[in-house]
Amino acid sequence: MASLDDLKKRITSVKSTQKITKAMKMVAAAKLRRAQESAEKGRPYSEKMNNVILNLSNGISDKENAPKLLSGTGQEKTHLCVVMTSDRGLCGGFNSNIIKKAKSYFAKILDEGKELKIITVGSKGNDQLKRVYGDKIIENISFKESKNVNYFDADKVGKMVIEKFEVGEFDVCTIFYNQFKNVITQIPQAQQIIPLNNEGEESSSEESYEFEPDEDEILSNLLPKNISTQIFKAMLENSASEQGSRMSAMDNATRNAGEMVDKLTIEYNRSRQAAITKELIEIISGAESL
Amino acid sequence: MSEEFKVEIVNPEKSFLVKDDVSEVVVPAFEGEMGILKDHISIISFLKPGIIKILSKSGDENFYVEDGIVEFKNNNLSILTSTIFNLSDMDKSKQQDLLKQAEEEANKTDINDQSKYLADQKVEVLKTLN
Numbered sequence A: 001m002a003s004l005d006d007l008k009k010r011i012t013s014v015k016s017t018q019k020i021t022k023a024m025k026m027v028a029a030a031k032l033r034r035a036q037e038s039a040e041k042g043r044p045y046s047e048k049m050n051n052v053i054l055n056l057s058n059g060i061s062d063k064e065n066a067p068k069l070l071s072g073t074g075q076e077k078t079h080l081c082v083v084m085t086s087d088r089g090l091c092g093g094f095n096s097n098i099i100k101k102a103k104s105y106f107a108k109i110l111d112e113g114k115e116l117k118i119i120t121v122g123s124k125g126n127d128q129l130k131r132v133y134g135d136k137i138i139e140n141i142s143f144k145e146s147k148n149v150n151y152f153d154a155d156k157v158g159k160m161v162i163e164k165f166e167v168g169e170f171d172v173c174t175i176f177y178n179q180f181k182n183v184i185t186q187i188p189q190a191q192q193i194i195p196l197n198n199e200g201e202e203s204s205s206e207e208s209y210e211f212e213p214d215e216d217e218i219l220s221n222l223l224p225k226n227i228s229t230q231i232f233k234a235m236l237e238n239s240a241s242e243q244g245s246r247m248s249a250m251d252n253a254t255r256n257a258g259e260m261v262d263k264l265t266i267e268y269n270r271s272r273q274a275a276i277t278k279e280l281i282e283i284i285s286g287a288e289s290l
Numbered sequence B: 001m002s003e004e005f006k007v008e009i010v011n012p013e014k015s016f017l018v019k020d021d022v023s024e025v026v027v028p029a030f031e032g033e034m035g036i037l038k039d040h041i042s043i044i045s046f047l048k049p050g051i052i053k054i055l056s057k058s059g060d061e062n063f064y065v066e067d068g069i070v071e072f073k074n075n076n077l078s079i080l081t082s083t084i085f086n087l088s089d090m091d092k093s094k095q096q097d098l099l100k101q102a103e104e105e106a107n108k109t110d111i112n113d114q115s116k117y118l119a120d121q122k123v124e125v126l127k128t129l130n
Helices: A004-059 A094-111 A123-136 A151-166 A215-288 B092-107 B113-129
Strands: A078-084 A115-121 A137-141 A172-180 A186-194 A210-212 B005-010 B015-029 B032-036 B043-047 B050-056 B061-065 B068-073 B076-080 B084-086
Touching (some): A004 A215, A004 B068, A004 B076, A078 A215, A094 A115, A094 A215, A123 A137, A215 B043, A215 B068, B061 B113
Antiparallel strands (some): B015 B032, B043 B068, B061 B084
8 A cells, every 4th residue: 555645645646637627628618619609600601602602503504614623623533631630639539530530531542542642730630640641741731820710821721722733733622620519529520622512402592693704703713712711611610629629528637636536535544544543553552561 | 662681791700790771782893893782683793802882871881802702682792701891990000001912912923914903903992092
């Protein structure tokens, strides 16, 4: 059995850990509220954007000559995967869930004999992926400096993706992120953004639009914006998920630390009593022998 | 019958403005300024840098935009844009900043014709503001 001093030290150290995790939980809860708010505020934009594109692509007459961002390059040889993770750790299964989803997708692509390229957003994803897929990672972006998710960061990633698409570096682009459902549930998502996958979605209106200038020109102007918008949406969802995940992870850690303190305190008291009893026995038996 | 319709301006961060007593909106569409009144035909167009004028009972408002998409349908006008400023919130120094940025962009030599055109537009619009 550990000595009384050792036990005491352990109890103090667990208690101070508990303080840290408790504070982190509070911070995450505050940040989560803000992140959730901005995720909700950002929704109308991406929904509207989606709607307009849906209406446009339904109205397009010449499907053969549609912009490549919409219809694809006609082949599926090279896949680009944008894996979006956080820059900080201690957020439960947040990063590993995305990585797991991404890895199973990578394996599928490689099995089919296709080429794979990876862009990682956020340093945690890069750390986990570079061990196995190091040679496949072509770019690594991190927004450690920006405090909040903002559109310009997303636009930067979007422009980079489009640039690579235009020089023919890849045919299909998929982004990986965590969709925020609630504090305990985040669903890892794989969303294909190039070519745009609209199948199954029906346009809400039968109405035909007037276009000025013509459909093609609007589409070719709109599609790159849509890429950035989708990435931005993913970033917002991701930041809300990260905080939610961190909050529940830290909540668990705090509770576990509490349990551990209880257990250690019982052990401490027990060995203290044992020591007292031992001393008493020694004194009594010493007195008896006199 | 009232001659009013609804306008909604959204940027990526939030819903910027919602107004439902608007009588006319003038937007800087790509092929020239376009005034939209109630019962306009459904239209989709995109914007070049310029001023959006919103005329309504509760007062007129002007906004500076750099890009965007407008969609008009069933007397609902949606404007999607990534950069928008309310002119009444914009002071001189902000205008100067934007103008300087735009001029720098316009003076770059390695940009294509379209972005050159857009940058020139920006400079022009911002100059008229000053």
